Amino acid sequence: MPFTKINGKMVEAQVLPGQKVFSQRGAMLAYSGQVTFTPNMAGGQGGLMSMIGRRVANEDTPLMTVEGQGRVMFGHGGHNVHVIDLAGDTLYVEADRLLAFDGTLQQSTMFMGSQGGVMGMVRGQVTGQGLFTTQLSGQGSVAVMAHGGVIELPITPQQPVHVDPQAYVAHRGQVQNKLSTALGWRDMMGRGSGEAFQLELSGHGAVYVQASEEKL
Numbered sequence: 001m002p003f004t005k006i007n008g009k010m011v012e013a014q015v016l017p018g019q020k021v022f023s024q025r026g027a028m029l030a031y032s033g034q035v036t037f038t039p040n041m042a043g044g045q046g047g048l049m050s051m052i053g054r055r056v057a058n059e060d061t062p063l064m065t066v067e068g069q070g071r072v073m074f075g076h077g078g079h080n081v082h083v084i085d086l087a088g089d090t091l092y093v094e095a096d097r098l099l100a101f102d103g104t105l106q107q108s109t110m111f112m113g114s115q116g117g118v119m120g121m122v123r124g125q126v127t128g129q130g131l132f133t134t135q136l137s138g139q140g141s142v143a144v145m146a147h148g149g150v151i152e153l154p155i156t157p158q159q160p161v162h163v164d165p166q167a168y169v170a171h172r173g174q175v176q177n178k179l180s181t182a183l184g185w186r187d188m189m190g191r192g193s194g195e196a197f198q199l200e201l202s203g204h205g206a207v208y209v210q211a212s213e214e215k216l
Helices: 047-056 113-127
Strands: 004-007 010-015 019-021 028-039 063-075 079-094 098-102 104-111 134-148 150-156 161-163 168-181 198-209
Touching: 010 028, 010 079, 010 098, 047 104, 063 098, 079 098, 079 198, 134 198, 150 161, 150 168
Parallel strands: none
Antiparallel strands: 004 010, 010 063, 019 063, 019 098, 028 063, 079 134, 079 168, 098 134, 104 134, 150 198, 161 198, 168 198
């Protein structure tokens, strides 16, 4: 079911019998109708490994499963909300920026180090971002959170995109990610933003970037 954007910081989902929505804990702002909210100890549709990934990323609470019949409004912390519609493709979302998503989407967890190697691990240790990214595939909608709005930048084989890791929100398509540093280890001490690190995204797809480096 698509999310309807109410304003820049709130979205609404229509929940129908036999359908589910998964949301971050504390994301429900208001609802009408006969709707239930249940902690999902399996971590959505990703099973145990998805749950482990979220816990390692300091998400010590499960997703909430939203079911029933009615309308639910979502938002969190006054952050800007951006809706991304999937039509059979795959979206990778920084775990702490995921607000809510359709239960029709298949969920799993990707370890960022699987593409970035040791530097992928450095990304989590030094920049303060999670090592795990939530992978959502199929047809449905995803609502993500950001500071100061989101812009979508195209990625082409001829034009990779370099992003400050703390400004990264999500990406989609056939994209490889690699973290590099423009500074030496001595210069990096105390620096966690793009002045020290650059997340290079190459291939074919798009990356979603927030307007601020502030952490959620």
